[in-house]
Amino acid sequence: MFGFLFGRRKPKLSQAERFAVATQLQLTWWRFRRHKVAMISAVVVALFYLVAVAADFLATTDPHATDSRTSYIAPQPVHFFEADGSFNPYVNGLKGVRDPKTFKLIYTVDPSRHVRVDFFAPGYEYSFLGLTTNTHLFALRNPERGDGIFILGTDQLGRDVWSRLMVATRVSLTIGLVGVSISLFLGVLLGGLSALYGGVIDTVIQRTIEVIRSMPTIPLWLGLAAALPNDWSVTQVYFSITIIISLLAWTDLARVVRGKFLALREEDFVMAAELAGASTGRIIFRHMLPSFMSHIIAAVSLALPAMIISETSLSFLGLGLRPPAISWGILLQDAQSIQSLALAPWLLAAAVPVILVILAFNFLGDGLRDAADPYG
Amino acid sequence: MIAFITRRLLLGVLTVWMISVLSFAIIQLPPGDFVDAYIANLAASGSSVTAEAADAMRQMYGLGQPVYVQYLKWITRIVTGDFGESMEWRRPVTEVIGDRIWLTLLLSFSALIVTWGLALPIGIYSAVRQYSLADYLFTLVGFLGIAIPNFLLALIIMYFAFTQLGMSVGGLFSAEYALAPWSWGRVWDLIGHLPLPALILALSGTAQLIRIMRANLLDELRRPYVVTARAKGLSERWTIIKYPVRAALNPFASNIAYLFPALVSSSVIISIVLGLPTVGPLLVKALVAKDMFLAGSIVLLLGVLTVIGTFISDLVLMWVDPRLRHQMD
Numbered sequence: 175m176f177g178f179l180f181g182r183r184k185p186k187l188s189q190a191e192r193f194a195v196a197t198q199l200q201l202t203w204w205r206f207r208r209h210k211v212a213m214i215s216a217v218v219v220a221l222f223y224l225v226a227v228a229a230d231f232l233a234t235t236d237p238h239a240t241d242s243r244t245s246y247i248a249p250q251p252v253h254f255f256e257a258d259g260s261f262n263p264y265v266n267g268l269k270g271v272r273d274p275k276t277f278k279l280i281y282t283v284d285p286s287r288h289v290r291v292d293f294f295a296p297g298y299e300y301s302f303l304g305l306t307t308n309t310h311l312f313a314l315r316n317p318e319r320g321d322g323i324f325i326l327g328t329d330q331l332g333r334d335v336w337s338r339l340m341v342a343t344r345v346s347l348t349i350g351l352v353g354v355s356i357s358l359f360l361g362v363l364l365g366g367l368s369a370l371y372g373g374v375i376d377t378v379i380q381r382t383i384e385v386i387r388s389m390p391t392i393p394l395w396l397g398l399a400a401a402l403p404n405d406w407s408v409t410q411v412y413f414s415i416t417i418i419i420s421l422l423a424w425t426d427l428a429r430v431v432r433g434k435f436l437a438l439r440e441e442d443f444v445m446a447a448e449l450a451g452a453s454t455g456r457i458i459f460r461h462m463l464p465s466f467m468s469h470i471i472a473a474v475s476l477a478l479p480a481m482i483i484s485e486t487s488l489s490f491l492g493l494g495l496r497p498p499a500i501s502w503g504i505l506l507q508d509a510q511s512i513q514s515l516a517l518a519p520w521l522l523a524a525a526v527p528v529i530l531v532i533l534a535f536n537f538l539g540d541g542l543r544d545a546a547d548p549y550g
Numbered sequence: 551m552i553a554f555i556t557r558r559l560l561l562g563v564l565t566v567w568m569i570s571v572l573s574f575a576i577i578q579l580p581p582g583d584f585v586d587a588y589i590a591n592l593a594a595s596g597s598s599v600t601a602e603a604a605d606a607m608r609q610m611y612g613l614g615q616p617v618y619v620q621y622l623k624w625i626t627r628i629v630t631g632d633f634g635e636s637m638e639w640r641r642p643v644t645e646v647i648g649d650r651i652w653l654t655l656l657l658s659f660s661a662l663i664v665t666w667g668l669a670l671p672i673g674i675y676s677a678v679r680q681y682s683l684a685d686y687l688f689t690l691v692g693f694l695g696i697a698i699p700n701f702l703l704a705l706i707i708m709y710f711a712f713t714q715l716g717m718s719v720g721g722l723f724s725a726e727y728a729l730a731p732w733s734w735g736r737v738w739d740l741i742g743h744l745p746l747p748a749l750i751l752a753l754s755g756t757a758q759l760i761r762i763m764r765a766n767l768l769d770e771l772r773r774p775y776v777v778t779a780r781a782k783g784l785s786e787r788w789t790i791i792k793y794p795v796r797a798a799l800n801p802f803a804s805n806i807a808y809l810f811p812a813l814v815s816s817s818v819i820i821s822i823v824l825g826l827p828t829v830g831p832l833l834v835k836a837l838v839a840k841d842m843f844l845a846g847s848i849v850l851l852l853g854v855l856t857v858i859g860t861f862i863s864d865l866v867l868m869w870v871d872p873r874l875r876h877q878m879d
Contacts, residue, residue, distance in 0.1 A: 385565045387808050390856050392815035393833060393849045394572055400837035400845065401579030483699045487819050490701060491834055506702070510823070515709050522709065525702050533697040 202468055205545040212541020215534040222531050226344040230300035232311050233337035234323040238498055239298070243268065243281045243320040244332035246518050250283060250324045252291055252312075263312075264288040268320045281320060290315040291323065327520040329508050335523055338500050343527060345501040346482055349416055353481040354474055356420035361427025362470070366458075368428070369435035380432075383425040391422050392487065399493045408499045415494050419484045423477065430473040434466040441465075468546035476539035479532040486528055502528050551868070558864050562857045569853030570628075574621050577846035588637055628850070636844040638836065643847045647829060651851055653722060654821075654828040655859065658813040660744055661751035662863070665809065669756045673763025674795060677771065688760060695757030700816050704750050704823040722747070722826050751820055755809050762805065763798060770794035806867060807860050814856045 187195070196204070206212060225232060247268070256262045267287035270279050295313035299306055314321055322328075326335040368379040398418045402411055438444060439462075447457050482502075488494030489503025490510070497504060505524035509515050515522065585607045589599050599607075610623075627634070633643035676685045698706075727739045770776070771794050779789045821830030829848050836844040 381561065381564065384561055385568050388561070388565050388811050388857065388860055389569055390811045390815040390818075390852050392818050393852050394569075394576075396818070396833060396837055397573070397576035397845055397849050398579070400840070401576060479697075486699060487701060491819065491822060493834065493837060506705075509705060512708055512712050515705070516712055519709065519713075522705065525706070528699065528702065529694075529697050532699075533693060536693065536696055 198464065198468075202545045206541055209541035209544060211537045212545075215537035215541070218530065218534040219538055222343065222347060222527070222534070225340060226347045229340040229344040230302060231309065233300075233334075233340045234297065234310060234313060234325075235334040235337050236298040237333060237337040237341045237500055239333065241320060241332035243270070244322060244324070244328045244334075245281075245330055247281070247283070247324050247328045247332075248518075249327040249520050252323060252325065253288075256288075263291040265291060265314070265321075265323050267318065289317055289321050326523045327518065329518070329521060330514065335505070335520060338505060339524060339527065342500045342502050342505050342524065345412075345495070345499060346485060346503070346528075347531070349412065349419075349485045349501070350478045350481040352413075353416045353420040353423065353485075354478050356417060357424040357427055357477060357481075358470070358474060360420070360424035362431050364424070365428035365431030366435060369432045369439070370458075379428070383428060386422055386425050389422075394422065395419065395484070395488060396491065396493050399488055408495070411496060412499065415485065415488060419481060419488075423481060423484070427470070427473055427477060430469060431466070434469050435462070438462050438465055468542065472539055472542035472546050475535055475542055479535040479539075482528070482532065482535075554868065555865070558861060562861050565857050566854050569857075570625060570850055571621070573846040573850035573853070574624055576849060577624075577842045578617075578620075579842075592637075628847075633847040634843040636836070636841055638839050638841040638844065643844050646844060647832065647848065647851065650827055650829045650832060651848075651855065653826070654814065654817055654830070654852070655855055656740075657722075657744070657747060657751065657821075657826065657828060658810065658817050659859070660748035661755070661813045661817070662806075662810055664745075664748050664752035665755045665759060665813075668752065669759035669763055672756075673760045674767060674790070676760065676764045677767035677798075678790060680768065692757040692760050695753040698753075700750055700754055701819040701823050703753060704747075704820050707746075707750065708824065721824070722828075747820060747824055747826060750824075751813060751817055754816075755812065759805065759809075766798035766800075767794055770798045806863050810860050810863060811856050814852060814859075 193201070250265055252263055252265055254261060254263050256264070265288075266283045266285050267289045268281045269284035269287070270281050272278070273280055291312050292315050293312050294309055295315065296308045297310040297313040299308045301307070312323065314323060322334055324334055324336070326339065328334055329338075364379050368376045395418055399415060402414050406414070444457060444461060447461050452461070485494055485501060486503035486506065489501050490506050492507060494503055495501050502524045505521070506528075509521040509524075585604055588607070589604060592599055631644070635641065636643050636646045639646045672688050676688050679685055722740055722743045723736065724739050724743075727736045730736055771790075773794070776789060776794055779793060780786070784792075817826075817828060818830035818833060820826070821828040822834060825831070829852065833845060833848045836842075836848065
């Protein structure tokens with residue numbers, strides 16, 4: 175342990191020896207590390223979840239606050255330097271102009287007015303890990319009414335798209351996680367039972383899986399989601415939607431679990447454990463589970479994007495989460511009509527994180543699946 | 551072979567039964583019985599139902615009796631072709647749905663053909679010319695196809711068609727044919743409008759199938775029998791098409807059973823974005839308006855027709871793939 179103090183070195187291992195003594199986790203990691211795209215994807219996914227945790231901190235304006243003055247403001251950049259080159263971040267303020275034809279007051283960007291942007295500055299209040307705080311990554315100093323940092327513009331009701339996108343990331347990503355957890359529980363339970371007992375139980379579960387897979391799921395989801403009472407709170411709807419999605423999505427995981435379970439049951443080390451007198455529980459959890467854990471993780475990371483797409487589609491159609499909840503699907507709902515899209519193309523901004531996160535999860539899942547069998 | 555067909559048929563019947571139970575659940579789920587909802591709906595639009603008429607309706611649907619009795623009454627009426635009446639439209643459900651259900655199936659079926667038509671040649675090309683420029687290109691397109699939910703793709707394509715080309719790509723008919731009765735002109739118009747939505751619908755399935763086909767064919771191409779065939783002087787094209795491609799098709803075939811339901815499923819969302827006259831927009835409208843008879847019937851019809859479609863595609867595959875025909879004997 176204190177070898178380095180006395181000049182004793184760890185014995186230098188050759189490549190093959192290192193391989194031979196490595197644990198399965200190490201082997202998986204080495205294999206995974208070689209898959210460059212999967213590594214990058216892992217970082218992207220991690221960043222997304224970081225955004226999910228720090229959503230309110232990254233938001234600049236209250237995502238629920240509406241203001242008729244800031245309706246459909248085009249994306250505004252944050253200027254970091256003044257005209258004379260000094261570092262002094264600012265955004266342009268708004269000014270009201272009378273439309274000469276309709277005499278309607280419309281608000282446009284006033285390039286002559288600079289509103290200072292401060293870092294780690296106070297903004298709207300939010301609670302983080304039970305603490306109430308108002309610190310944001312950046313916020314305006316002394317804003318007038320209607321001023322705001324509109325990096326991605328605003329929607330019809332004058333809400334800041336960037337701030338809404340941050341909060342939506344949290345909702346959409348956690349719905350994926352919660353949904354996958356429920357699916358995983360069902361999948362492992364039913365897949366495991368199916369493989370463990372065989373016979374009638376296996377037949378029933380396998381037929382159920384086939385039946386569910388041959389049904390058109392979206393109409394069913396829509397029907398079930400529409401049956402949720404209108405007066406339910408955001409949280410109740412959130413969990414019901416998650417459960418509806420995962421009730422029809424556990425089948426792939428169950429198939430993976432059952433397949434791996436059946437394959438491993440024939441392995442020598444399971445036979446050895448049996449002969450040594452290990453109980454069924456010990457064989458499953460101590461000997462078999464570590465072997466197919468990595469496969470389950472890979473299957474989960476491939477199931478997550480499907481979950482996220484499901485929620486986005488449901489909310490997009492207005493039958494998933496309901497306002498005031500904010501998710502990617504709800505943001506995209508604003509972009510549903512071609513008229514508003516032509517008027518405010520920045521409303522499509524939510525499409526970018528959807529595509530990015532699904533791509534990243536798919537590459538990550540591919541990489542994990544390849545790495546899951548380090549001996550292969 | 552008989553065993554295979556019987557198995558598929560039984561599974562189909564089981565699926566239809568489960569779909570019917572779920573559709574019934576969808577009709578039943580909103581609080582209060584649906585005769586109450588019906589009366590409330592009528593009252594909202596200014597007309598009323600007499601107490602006797604309401605009682606007669608309750609009697610007809612067996613309300614107040616155990617759920618399974620209600621289910622049986624409902625399903626026997628369905629089997630005889632009586633789907634009930636849409637509350638919102640005040641017309642029989644079958645009349646409201648009309649052509650839309652067939653257009654839905656036509657769209658899904660076209661997408662299925664596009665999927666096969668694209669995935670097969672591209673998959674073969676990508677495997678035979680592995681790591682070529684086109685292979686990378688197809689892989690990239692494939693990944694994008696998986697990553698972009700197809701309703702988003704429809705939105706993006708519509709946006710660019712509108713802003714760049716100044717045209718509207720929605721709908722399945724031109725304006726003059728939208729409400730016209732069926733004629734050759736209308737059919738021709740439909741054929742002209744069908745490819746774009748079918749392509750959008752097909753993209754994600756195609757992307758997955760290309761990857762499966764490529765991986766399978768790559769495995770097969772390394773087998774010794776391919777070397778033997780080449781050594782015997784068979785032409786390269788014939789060697790590949792005659793043996794490894796046919797062997798690689800098997801998982802391709804088993805995937806089809808799940809492809810069709812997925813296509814029918816996605817067609818609902820795409821139709822709403824592109825404004826297609828399929829059952830999709832009708833279903834969502836019915837659900838939002840809590841017109842449960844209409845919604846439940848659409849779910850049921852879609853489900854049943856999907857099962858029939860899948861069964862037919864199974865039969866076709868069995869006819870094409872000799873191994874499927876013989877493995878069950």
